[in-house]
Amino acid sequence: MNPKNNPAQHQFPEENTREKSTSWWDRLAYHIAFFLNGLLIFLLIFESRFVAPQWMKAVGRIHPLVLHFPLVVLMLYGVWVLISGKKESGRWNQRLAEILLLIGVFTASVAAFSGFILSKEEGYELETLVWHKWTGVAVSLFSIIWYSYRHYFLPWKITSKIVAVSFIAVLTIAGHLGGNLTHGNDFLISPLPAPEKKKVAIEDALVYDDLVQPVLQQKCYACHNGEKSKGDLQMHTRELLAKGGKSGMLWDTTKADLGLLLQRIHLPAEDKKHMPPRGKVQLTDDEVMLLAAWIKSGSRFDQKVSTLSPQDPVYSYAINILGGGRIEEYDFVAADPAAIQKLNTNYRLIRPLSAESPALSVNFYNRASFKSEDVAGLSALANQIVSMDLSKMPVKDEDLKSLAQFPELRKLILNFTDIEGKTLGELRKLTRLRELSLSGTQVTIADVKVLAGMPSLQKVYVWSTSVKPEDISAFKVQTKIQFETGYQSDTVILALNPPIIENQNQILSGNATIKLKHQIPGTTIRYTIDGSEPDSLTSLVYKEPIRIAKNTKVKARAFKSGWYGSKGAEKFFFLSAFPIDSVRLITPPDPKYPAQKDATLADGIKSDNSQSSGKWLGYRDTDFQTYLFFRKPVHAQNVTISMLQSINGYIFPPVKVEVWGGANENNLKLLKTITPDRPVKESQNVDNLAIEADFQPQDISCIKIKAVPLNKLPAWHPGKGEKGWIFVDDVFVN
Template identity: 50%
Template structure:
C-alpha cells in the first residue's frame, strides 16, 4: 500500500519571522512493491550476461585457434567433414560485413556515449557479435582455402585481409574501454576496419566471379567489341563471351576448379586434371559438353546449380565450334549460313556500323507470304526490321523467273542466297535491280563471270561470294567500281595462284578470300555431309551425300567397317537402303589433301508406324517429351536428355501401349534406348514385348535382360535393342522397360534408382 504524508517545517531555526514554512511531501513504497519485477529483470540480465560471456570466450578461443593454425599451416590437412564447414564460408560472410559496417558507421557519425549508458551497452554487444561472426567466417574461409583449385597468389591477400578483420574486430572489442576519451582514435580505427572489409570483400569477389568483378560495369574494356559480321572471329567474338559469362568465374587463374583455366586459349586447350575440354573422336564430344548436358541436380553438371546456366542456343554454339575443329582463329563467315553458330552470331554481334537502320519502308506482309514457296524462303533480318533475306532451295525447281518474281519487294531485299542454284550470267541483270542488296551468295552456281560488271551497279553491295564457280581474274576486275564491296570470296575458282597478288592491288579496299594455297603443306578435308534430314525411314530410301570441296571423292560403307580410299564404294548419285543401316563415309582428294575423318550416321527403318500410343505409367515431368506420340513420331533424338524427345522414367517400369486401326503382321520390334552413365541413365534391367489382337489378351513375343555397363564402359551411347519373333498379326503392342533398382557402388549416385530413357519404338 502506498502512504503519502505531508509535514510542515520552519526554516531559520523554526522562527516564522526569520524564515518561512516549507511543506514536505513524502511517498512511502513498501519493499515488496517491486520485488517480482526486480527478480525478473535481474534474471533476464543475468542470462544475457552469461550469453555475452560465452560469445566472448568462444571468440577468444577461435582467435587463438586461428592463430595456431596459421603457424602450422603447411602441416595442416583438412578432413572431408571439415571441408563441409569450410564451404559454408560464402553463406556466413555477409553477416559480419553488415554488422561491422553498421557499427563502424555508428562510431564515425554518432557522439561518444556516456559510460554505462544503454546505447553504449548495446553497441558493445553489436561489436562483439561482429567480431564473433568475422572470426568464424575467417576460420571457415581458411579451411576452404585448403581445397585445390585456387590460385595461391590471388588467395593470399583475400585470406590475410579476412583474418586481419577477425583479429582487429576482436581486439577492438577487448580494448574498447581503454581508448582515449576523445573520438579520433575510435573513428580512425573504425575507418581502417571498414577499408579492410571492403578490400577483403572485393578480393573474394574476384576469386569467385573473376577479376575486377566490382568495377566491371564501369570499365569500358568490358563493352562488347564493335565488329562486322564479315570480320568476326568464332572464338573471340562468339565462343569466348559465352565462356566469360557462364564459366570463367570458376575457371580462372585465381579459382581454377578442376585445374582448368579458360582465360587464355593455351590454358583452355590444355585442359585440367580430368583431361582436355573436347574430343571430337567421342560421340559426346568430350568433357565440356558432357558436363553441360548432365541433369541440373547432378553434382558434375556445369555450370553448377545456382549459377547462370547455358542456354540451348549457347550449347549448340559450343557443339558446332567443337565439331568443326575448335579453331581459335576461324571466322564466322566460314561457317554455313544454316549452322547454329552462324545464326547465333548474326543475331548477337554488334556490327561496326549501323546496318540495321534502313531508310526504306517495309514490304507488304501479304505480298511476302504470297512470294514464299517451298523452294524460296523470305524472312526479315530481325524483328520489326524492313530488311529481307531471300534463300533458294531445290536446284531442279529453280528458274530465272524466281528472281524476277521478287521485283515487288526488290527495295527491301538486302541478302540473297542462291548458292548451288543454276543461276546464269544473264540473271545478274535481274539481281542488279535489287538496289539495297548488301550480301550476295552465288557459290557453286553456273556463273562464268562474263557479266560481273552488272553487280558493280549495286551501291550497297558489301559481300560477294563466287566460290566454286569458273570465274577468271580478268573478269573480277569489272568489280573495281563496286565502291561498297569489302569482302570477295573466290575459293576453288579458275583463278591461278600467281594472279591473286595482282588482283589485290587492283581491288583496293577489298578483302580477297581465296583459301589457303601451298605446294608444301597438305591439308585435311572435312567429312562429307548427309543431305537427308530424317534418320527414321519408312520403307526404301535414297541417301544423298555432298562435299563442299569441288573434286572431292566420297567413299562409303554400309557394313560398319571404316571406308578407305581404295576398296570402299564410290558415292555417285545416291545410296539405296531398305533396312536399319550404319552409313560411314570419308572424303578424298589427292594430291595435296589428307582424307577426311569418318562421317558416321545410323538410319532406322520402320514398316508399321503405330496409329496411336498411350503411356500406362507416368514419366518424369522433366523428361516427358513433347506431345503424346514421342515414342512413335519418327523423329530420332540426339544424345541430349534435355532435348524433350526422350521419355524418362525412374520410379516404376516404362510401359507403353501401341495401337493400330487395322491389324499388321509384325516380326520385329526395336527399342531406341539412351545410356548416359554419368547422369544415372542405364539400360533397362529387363525389357518385354507383348502383342495380340485384343488389349487384354496379349502374349509375350520377346524379352531381353541387357548387360549393365561397368565403371569403365562408354558413358554416353545411343543403343538399339532388336526383338525378333515369328510373324504375328497384331493390333496392339505393349512395351515394358524396367529401370535399374540400385545403382552400383562405384557410381557417384550409388544406391539410388537408375533412369530409363527411350525415344522411338520401331515396328517391322
C-alpha cells in the same frame, strides 16, 4: 553508503548487471557458435581425409544465404567501436552493441562452417578459394574471441580500436575474395568503360587478336584461364582455345549449330550450362555475331580485318571498336527497333551494320533449324537489309526468288548451300548487289554467265566450284565483274570439307534412303555402315542413295586427287517399320522433363543431343515404364529405344531394360532383358544411344518397356553417389 557516492557503481553500472542481462538465447547462440568453431577447427586439421556426405552438401548450399549477415553486423559493430570516443559514449548503446556482436558471432560461425562444406564441391578457383576459406575462418574465430573477452576490450580504449580496424580489414578481404570466387575478379569493374588503350589501325588489325580475343578476355577468361579451368577448358592461349575442354572442341563447322561454344551461348539464361553463367556480364548480340562469323569463316588466327568486305558485319564491328575506315551512307530510314527484336531468333541474328546506321545485316547459324520461310519472313525489313549471310544453310534454287525481294542488298553470301545455279537469273532484280559469294556450290560457268548484265555487281566468289580460271578468262571480255576462283598452286594441298548427309530426319520408314553429297565436283565419297572408319581404298563408294534394313550409323569421308581426305561425317538412322498406334505411360516423367508425355514416344520427331531441347522424357526417381499398342497385331522381332547419354549432365544409360510383349497388357511375356554397357571416365560425353532388343519373330499387339535409372553415379563422376537420369524420346518397332 549512498549509491550516488560510490565511484565504482557510478562509473560502470552495466558491469554489475552484465551477467544478469545475458538471456538464455544469448547463451544458446554463443554455445552453438562455440561448437561450430570447434568442429570447424577439427575438420580443418583432418581436411585431407574429409569427404562431405551427400546430405551435408545441402548445408554447404546455405552459405550464400547467410554470409551477408556477419559481414554487415560485424562491420556495424566495428564501426560502433571506432566512433565511441569517450567512456560515456557507449553506455546507453552497450546492450544493443553486444546483441549485434553476438548475432555476428553466430552467423559468422554458420557461414564459415557452411562455406567449408561448399568448398568441397568442384568448379572454384583454387588459390582464391584457399584464401577465402582461411579469411572466413579467421572472421569466425576472431569474432567469438572478441565476444568472449569483450569485457576487456571496452570501446573507448585504443587497443579496442586497433582490434576493430584489423577486424574490418579481415572482413573486407574475406568479402572481396568471396565476390571474386563467385563472380570473377572483374565483376565490379566490368560494366565500367575499359581503360583507353592505343587502338591498332584498321589496316593492321587482326580479326582474332583485336576483335575476338578481347571479347573472350572480358566474358570468358574469368572461368577459363591458367589458374581456373572450369570443364578443363582454358582459353587464354590460341593453342588451348583450339584444344577445347573435357566436353570437346569449342567449334565444329560441320555441325549445324557450329559446335559447343555457340551452342552454350544460345542456351536459355536459366540453363546451368548457359555461357557466360547467369550473374555474369553477358555477351551482346554484336559479340555473338562476331564469334559466329569468325567460326564460320574458318576460325583463323591470322586473318586481317582489311581482307573483309566493307559490307561484312565483322568489318562494321571492327570500325565501331577500332575506328577508322569508311562507312557507307544510305538514303533509307531505319527500321522500327521493335520489328527487329521480334524477328531476331537464336539462329537468325539481325543487327545494324554500325552505330547510328539504318542498314541491317542478317546472319543465319543453324542448318538443322533453317526453313525457306525464315528468309521470306524478313520482308518487313526488306528496305533496310543490305547484307545477308546464308553460308551452309540448305538454300535451294527456288529460294532465290525470295532473296530477289530485298532491293537494298549489297552483299549476299551463299557459300556451301544447296544452290545448283539454275535460277541465278532471279538475282538480276537486285540492282544494288555488289558482292555475291557462291563458293562450294554446284554452279557452272553457264549459270554464272547470266549475271553478266548486272551493272552494280563487282565481285563474285566461285571458289571450290566447277568454274575454272580458263572459263573465266574467256568470259572476262563480256563483263567487268571480277570472279575469284581461289588460290591455284601445284605445291599447296588443301583438305576437303566433309561430305553432307542430306537427310535431316534420323527416322527412316518405308522406302526412305540415305543421301550423301559433296559441294566440290569430282569428289569421291566413301562410306561405311558397319561402324568402321571409312578409308580411301576399301570402303564402299557412294553412287546412289543408301538403303538400310536396320538401325544404322552411316560414316562418310570425301576424297579427291590432289587434296587431303576430309574429316568424317556421321549420323545414326533409326528404322521404323511398324507405326505405333497409341502409347500409355505407366510412370509419369519428372516434371522438369515432360516433353509431350505419351505422344513423345511415337511422334516420329527425333530430338537433338541437347537435354534442354524440350523433346526428352526424363526419369530419375522412378523407372521409365510404358505400354505401346497396335490396333492390328504386327510381326515384330526388334524394339529400339532412342535415349541420350550426357555424362556432364548426369544422364546415363539405364542399368537394365526389360521388353515384354503379347496380345494385350494382361497377357505379356518377357521378350528380352538388356544390361547396357556403363560409361567410363573416358567415354564420349554426349551421345545418342540406341538400346536394341532382338527377339524371336512373333505377332504382338501390346509391348511393355521398363528401364531402370542408375541409382548411384560412379566414383569418378563429379556427382558421385547421386542418382542418374535416363532420357527417352522415341521407340521404334521392326
